[in-house]
Amino acid sequence: MADKKTESKRDKFVRIAEARTNKILNMVELLGNCSNSNIYEYTTSDVNQIFGAIESAVKDAKKKFSAQDTEKTTKFSLKK
Numbered sequence: 001m002a003d004k005k006t007e008s009k010r011d012k013f014v015r016i017a018e019a020r021t022n023k024i025l026n027m028v029e030l031l032g033n034c035s036n037s038n039i040y041e042y043t044t045s046d047v048n049q050i051f052g053a054i055e056s057a058v059k060d061a062k063k064k065f066s067a068q069d070t071e072k073t074t075k076f077s078l079k080k
Helices: 009-035 044-064
Strands: none
Touching: none
16 A cells, blocks of 8 residues: 555545445444344334435435536626
């Protein structure tokens, strides 16, 4: 691994994105452990809320990588 001071933007992205992605994948795996109904009690509504929140966060994060998201779609103007 290159010295962090001389690390390219690409190398920095790869290093950080891999580490963060692996953390997320690990946490999703841990969340899956909560599906053991011998230990936990949950409803379908609970599961839908959990995965709805996760899916929404993934969608928001993915939008940040889109070129379309760099420009705000709604701009304020008093001109007609």
